[in-house]
Amino acid sequence: MRAQVSSVGDRVTVKVCGRLAESYVPELETCWRSARTDHPGAKILVDLQHVTFIDDKGRSLLERMHREGATFAAHGPLTRAIIANIIRSEA
């Protein structure tokens, strides 16, 4: 898995590629925390369009990120279903 933070103006994007599972989940969490620290108050988009698999740990992290204000871009029926469930459960 690879996570990359980029910013254009006041738009911050965390782009995630690969498998969001097991030992890779803390890496994304670290990246997320850094993005929030470096860009306080910014709306952060988490780009999951190149994520191939999300396990329960990954899903839990995405739920926390959503509660902390993240928005998501997802691709593929599995990732979209997971994000849709997260958003529905938080609504």
Added chain:
Amino acid sequence: MPRETNDDSALKYRALLQISEALIAFRDREALVRSLWETLHPLIAFDYLVIMRYDAARRLIILKAIAGMDDPDPDRPTEWPIEGSPVGVILETGQPLYVPDMSMENRFRPELMQVYRQHNIRSGFWVALSTSRGMHGIIAFTSRTPDAYTAEDREFMQHIGRQIAIATENALAFEEINELRRHMEDEKVYLEEEIRSEYRFDEIVGSGPALRGVLQQIQTAAPTDSSILIQGETGTGKELVARAIHRLSSRANATFVKLNCAAIPAGLIESELLGHEKGAFTGAVGLRIGRFELAHKGTLFLDEIGELPLEMQPKLLRVLQDGQFERLGGTRTIHSDFRLVAATNRDLRAMVAQQQFRADLFYRVNVFPITLPALRERREDIPTLVRYFVQEFSTRMRRNIESIPAEVMETLVHYSWPGNIRELRNIIERSVILTTGKRLAIPNDDLHESRSHSPAPVATMEDSERRHIMDALDASNWVVGGPSGAAAMLGMKRSTLQSRMQKLGIMRRYVGTS
């Protein structure tokens, strides 16, 4: 020019011997150049000594080592095209190149001339480093003095070039081998990581209670060293579970060795497991390490263990009990410490009862059984699996399939899946290929055909008997006794047939007529 004296010849001869010794101890080019500098500098007036590699494929000269420069410029280029360089001239002429006066030279590129001027190089002698395989480099002796080298000097430097050529070619080959070995090691690490990542525990997809029960069992049993028997229908993921067990065990860093007992001819399975010595049997042209030995310190996965030939079963049992065996044709006892994970889609207990599987081996293998549910027993996981496979194949095939229509999902959830997850995966792959839009379309005909190909329910003995008696009665026009009666056709007494008819509830229906 004064003629070379005997003393000069002796010095040069000794220098050649010293160079030979330096080449024998050759470790790297920098050390070689230093050694050459120390040996030759008292004999030949040069200010710079350079060894370069010739890359024929890219037509480049690559600087490898240089002596005589106190403070080499770190930004100095280290690769040059051969065109417009001394090497280009050597390649054209096939001869070493002597340039007695660089200021008169007009064959070289301007930027090269700039380098020569920068270092005040006034003359130089370039010698090809060649073996029977061709030219692979150049050694250059350059000087701030014009016309620095006599004919004898140049002949001596060619001798040196011939000696160095062999050593540098070997060093080049050694470097390439090292590079290849590093690359292969990296590739091995990468592939092992890929294999591990492909079969990671977290990629067993699903969250329903049936699967969660299995995952809990895996987490309980995996860290122990106990033999595990994975049972389940074909296509339920037995190998996936076996690899997850290995990954979660204390043997995760050792090898996972797999053998499908049904895939190997019965006559060869012993050799596959035990290995064989050269000449052990016809076709044993060399030593072969068997799976028991390969799995030492790791996990041995025997898939379809129910297909293991009866004659091989006691041998497997011995290895499991003692950890010892001999290769076919060998006498040396070999020890192997491995953890056994076995899998089967057959009822081993029933096979034991039918004496098709040894009871002692069964109990040795069945220490911790794990039963994988059929896909139809975990329908709650089908939507997640469908989305997972659609996403996997869409990405792989660069398709943009965003959703699965509700009616399609409904069909997939309620299908019987005799082939379980493997069948689901295949159908999804085929569906992704055939889908033209963003919504998944499945080839429903495949599912219908699969249903029609599923085996018909087996009739009970009672039903079969009832049908048989009815056929005989129809044929005899419901005449029970007599030579043409149904009892005679069925080879039984009339009373016996009547008794059977009563027991099976067979009665003739009379149709009333007016």
